[in-house]
Amino acid sequence: MKSELKITGDGSATLYMKDLNEHYHSSYGAVQESMHVFIKTGLMALKKKTISIFEMGFGTGLNAMLTYLEADKYSSIEFHALELYPLKWNLIETLNYQGYLNLTKEQTMVFRNMHRLPWEEKIQLSSNFLLKKMKADMNNHAFHSNYDLFYYDAFAPKVQPELWTEEIFKKIFNVANAHGILVTYSARGEVRRNLQKAGFKVERLPGPPGKREIIRAIKQ
Numbered sequence: 608m609k610s611e612l613k614i615t616g617d618g619s620a621t622l623y624m625k626d627l628n629e630h631y632h633s634s635y636g637a638v639q640e641s642m643h644v645f646i647k648t649g650l651m652a653l654k655k656k657t658i659s660i661f662e663m664g665f666g667t668g669l670n671a672m673l674t675y676l677e678a679d680k681y682s683s684i685e686f687h688a689l690e691l692y693p694l695k696w697n698l699i700e701t702l703n704y705q706g707y708l709n710l711t712k713e714q715t716m717v718f719r720n721m722h723r724l725p726w727e728e729k730i731q732l733s734s735n736f737l738l739k740k741m742k743a744d745m746n747n748h749a750f751h752s753n754y755d756l757f758y759y760d761a762f763a764p765k766v767q768p769e770l771w772t773e774e775i776f777k778k779i780f781n782v783a784n785a786h787g788i789l790v791t792y793s794a795r796g797e798v799r800r801n802l803q804k805a806g807f808k809v810e811r812l813p814g815p816p817g818k819r820e821i822i823r824a825i826k827q
């Protein structure tokens with residue numbers, strides 16, 4: 608599918624998929640949204656120092672990189688990401704994340720490695736950050752690990768309704784550790800209800816600029 612580079616409201620870049628009429632991130636601010644939804648509302652809400660994360664939709668790797676940049680505050684982060692349509696590094700490097708995030712040479716190399724190193728392998732990117740990318744379809748993905756935190760970053764329910772169902776959330780609930788958290792940018796009623804039916808306690812929290820609310824779901 609063809610994608611176009613777009614600059615969002617906070618000056619950071621994203622990709623726009625013309626065929627789906629869908630952006631990879633909020634057009635009000637890509638980095639701003641990722642920091643708010645996934646890092647502040649998800650990662651920082653966990654009271655643990657050893658954390659396992661599952662991301663639905665690796666995409667540009669922005670959430671993975673923002674998590675990597677926080678990893679020094681933790682003993683260890685193991686980050687597994689699912690992606691059915693991997694993007695090429697020569698497209699990713701046209702996005703402005705290196706400059707926008709003020710990445711050092713070493714951090715830029717890590718970001719590049721996130722994309723260029725092989726899939727399906729566990730790769731230790733620093734002493735406290737391990738990445739495993741899985742090229743697979745969320746619709747029939749069989750989980751083999753348990754997780755503390757889920758970054759649920761599929762395209763919107765109007766575009767991919769099959770990825771926001773009770774059935775999918777139940778599979779996630781079953782592999783969530785006690786007190787595990789799922790965070791997502793969508794606060795649609797149907798998403799909320801499907802998460803509740805799957806067993807999660809759901810909170811609606813203030814969203815980033817341009818979005819009134821987001822969801823944090825907790826396995827109690």
Ligand SMILES: C[S@@+](CC[C@H](N)C(=O)[O-])C[C@H]1O[C@@H](n2cnc3c(N)ncnc32)[C@H](O)[C@@H]1O
Binds near residue numbers: 665666669690744745
């Ligand atoms: C909203 S974007 C994710 C943005 C990403 N987290 C980032 O930081 O750039 C949704 C992602 O889900 C991927 N995707 C779509 N359908 C999928 C499926 N059935 N299984 C796995 N990944 C899928 C898309 O290719 C896309 O990369």
